[in-house]
Amino acid sequence: MLSIQKKLSAPFYMLLSLPSTAMGFALSVQISALSWLLSTQYGLDIHEIGIVWAAGPIAGILGQVIVGFISDKVWFWNGRRRPFIIIGGVLASLSLLALPNIGIINESLGHVGLMAVAIAVALSLDLSINVSFNPTRSIIADVTPAGEQRTLGYTWMQTISGTFGVLAYVIGGFWNNFLLIYFGAALVLLFSVIPALFIEEPKVLEGENKEADVKFSWYEVLSDIKPLWGFLVYSIYASVLHLTGFEVKHYYFEILALLITLYFVFETLSKNENDFSESDAKHLGFKKVLAAHSFSWIGIQTMFVFCYAFLQEKMSTLTTEELGQTISYSFAILNAVAALLPALVLGPLAIKFGRIQVHAYALLVTAVAYALIAFFATTPMIMYLFMALAGIGWSAVVSLPFAIMSERVENAKMGLYMGLFNLSVVLPQLVVSLGVSLFLNKADDKSMVFVVCAISMTISAVSWLMIKEKPVPDVNAN
Template sequence: MLKIQQTLSKPFYMLLSLPSTAMGFALSVQISALSWLLSTQYGLDIHEIGIVWAAGPIAGILGQVIVGFISDKVWFWNGRRRPFILIGGVLASLSLLALPNIGIISESLGGVGIMAVAIAIALSLDLSINVSFNPTRSIIADVTPEGEARTKGYTWMQTVSGTFGVLAYVIGGYWNNFVLIYFGAALVLVFSILPTLFVIEPKTLPSEQQESADTSTSGNSNSFNFVEMLVDIKPLWGFLIYSIYASVLHLADIKVDHYYGEIAALLVTLYFILETLLKRESTLSNSEAKHLGFKKVLAAHSFSWIGIQTMFVFTYAFLQDKMGYLSNEQLGQTISYSFAILNGVAALLPAFVLGPLANKFGRIKVHAGALLFTATSYAFIAMLADSPTHMYVFMATAGIGWAAVVSLPFAIMSERVEKTKMGLYMGLFNLSVVLPQLVVSLGISLFLTKVEDKSMTFVVCAFAMAISAVCWLMVKETGSEKSATE
């Protein structure tokens, strides 16, 4: 074991962050290039692009939960997370190389439709990323103790990952998205392979025997219990129901002229989220309280991703509407620079600002406050942004909440689950990301297609982030989180 790992020094946190950085960079490439590529090069409309983006959340549902569960149980290549990081990294690199060649691949397959090929490539890329993403986050919890060290692990993860995310958008803006894609393929390959050779994983997790003995709320840790998993994600049932409903309509090409399904799903979502958030932990045992805390984290986090995903997928439509004087190249550059600024703020804040503030005031308060900053920024974009300069300014302040979303919830969540099931619960936690993403791709995309004023893109974002902030304030701090403020 390297000395930097024994002492948990900053160089170790940086090294530990590189696999997650690789997957984050692959996502940054996808965010920067995919919508632009499909719109300007292949002529897909906003709703068709939303369907292509739906491939990612589907991959997350399958990949992260299953891979997380498996990685908790296996040990080969001297690790439980290492094999999946290596395999996913190689496959993600190859999938990135396919992105700029969608047209060539379509022709080589005898004229298969562009949209079908785009969905297949997006799905392969997202499956590859999701094979690795869960293990890259779970390994941080595996090798760091709870409390301040755990917070450092995840805030440094975002600082390093966010820094390279900025680089992705700068490359796309200064050169072009094609250069970005090829550079990303090489970086993802290197960052997935090299760090895994130096980080030593514990073969037996701390307190494994004690946690395995406590099955009062978690069931049998050696089996995959689908019913138990459904109960664990109860706050997300509304998102899940709508995702299934909308997916069936799309696959069967059924056209409806009403919103009964959307209204029903919204009511179900609000009911189960409120039911979860209003429950009190004071009458529960410690293990039961932690389990309820995990569900509350799912409920609160889910609304954040309605706001985040809507921004990422449909910013280009907003810019086309409000800044129609921009050429396709200028549009791509504005998107790239906007996301570069967003991620620049998100790179600087976690380790240097949010982490120290969380240790002083509590993670949840700091997280909720950051989300409110972003909600306000989105509202200003909707009302005032009519030039690239305005967009850059407001995206900078929006980066405060984005910095929190991709760092603090992982530390908060990881202290509310069993260490022996970290991979599985990290996968379940990811459902609070991918199910809202599906709602954006299948439902909100349809709504935004029909409204003439694309400012509604950021109105939706602002409401979602504000709701998430309120929900987070209903999540109780754990003992380690409280102690940091005392």
């Protein structure tokens, strides 16, 4: 074991963050380039782009839960997370290389259909990322004790990952998205493979009973994701509509799904963990985190996928190249804030005032920023200013919930629950791609993009404030 790992020093946290950084960088490339490529190079409209983006959440549902469960139970190449980090990194690097070549791939296959090829490429990239993403986050919980060290692990993860995310958007804005894609392919390969070889994993996790055969239970899984049932039902419904081509000219099911979601979310949040046994209280605590976290991703995903449509309307004088640069710089600024705050600001504040309180108020700041963008962002400079403000909540979303969630589940099932936790990300993303996209496509004023974002972040912030802070263990206590 490296001495920096024994000491849990800053260099080790940096090393530990690199695999997650690799996957985050791959996502940054996708966010920066995919919608732009599909719109400007291949002429797809906003709804078609939304369908392509739906491939990612589907990959997340399958990949992260399954890989998470498997990685909890296996051991090879001297690790339970290492093999998946390495394999996923190699595949993600290769998939990135396919992004700028969607047209060529379509021609080589005999023009099977641009949409079909775009979905296939997006799905292969997302499956590759999801093979690694869960293990890159689970390994942090595996090698850090609960409390301040784990909070530092996840805030350092976001600081390093966010810093390289900024680099991604700067490359895309200052040079072009094609250079970004090829640079990203090389970085993803290096940052996923090399660090994984030097991080030593514990063969037996804290609280793990090697004699007990922990089986996968669909009943338990469905019970644990109860707050997400509304998202799940709507995702299935909307997917069937898209696959069959059946057109519905009303929003009755959308309204019903929203009401179901709100009911289960606030029904879960209203329960008191003290009224349950220790085991049931852990499950309830996990459900509460899912409930609160889910709505923030409606706001985040809507911004990422449809920001370009908002800018096209509000800044119509921009050329295609200028539009791409504005999107890249906007996301670069968003991620610059998200890179600086976690380890330097959010971590210390969370230790002092509580992770949940800090997280909730950060989301409220972003909700305000989204509202300001919706009504006042008419030039790139104004957009950049408000995106910097929005970065406060983004920095919290991608760091603090992992530390909060990881202490509400069994260490021996960390991979499985990290995968289930990801459902609070991917199911809302599917709702955005399959449902919100329809609404925004028909909206005459694309300011509704950020109105939807602001409302979603506000609901999420209120939900987090309904969760009781879990005491953080004092690692200095004798």
